[in-house]
Amino acid sequence: AQKVTQAQTEISVVEKEDVTLDCVYETRDTTYYLFWYKQPPSGELVFLIRRNSFDEQNEISGRYSWNFQKSTSSFNFTITASQVVDSAVYFCALFTTSGTYKYIFGTGTRLKVLA
């Protein structure tokens, strides 16, 4: 069975602190894709990153970085020097094609960055 777990329901940090959002996934597929989306207070989900199962290279984009580790089935997201505008709900998602196509979202982590 496929599953995405975001154990952190809510995190509060003070501006300029670094914060890591955890994502643990389960799948038996060897080919799969992992995503992170941001949902700001406005409500629209915004794509942040996609990673396929064959590419374990970590990625950095500005203040955002992602650590993909197949050994621990984790795809964690770190925001460096957080800002108030980073306040949002962040979703991790898994896409697999085993049998039928499956797109599974985690329950999300609400990040509050305090000024």
Next chain:
Amino acid sequence: DARVTQTPRHKVTEMGQEVTMRCQPILGHNTVFWYRQTMMQGLELLAYFRNRAPLDDSGMPKDRFSAEMPDATLATLKIQPSEPRDSAVYFCASGRGELAGRDEQFFGPGTRLTVL
């Protein structure tokens, strides 16, 4: 700046009424997804289409929900009859990927449905 559009943005209706939600995907995108978001269940994929054909609708209650793409510029999600438990925000998303789901999805602003 191309965006997915959804109408209506808000809908309040009474139990038993038919509800139709519409989505205009980004021009040139060939995959369309419908999601439902509630506090209890989070984000659930209801259905998705590639090149207007339904690829998977296993997440959708078949007895009352139906999803269609009459043409490449319009996707509809219909609930008949609606029930209070259908109250949620319904998102539409589109993607350009050859293989549905592989590419990033562009989400619309959502339709907030309240069934009394």
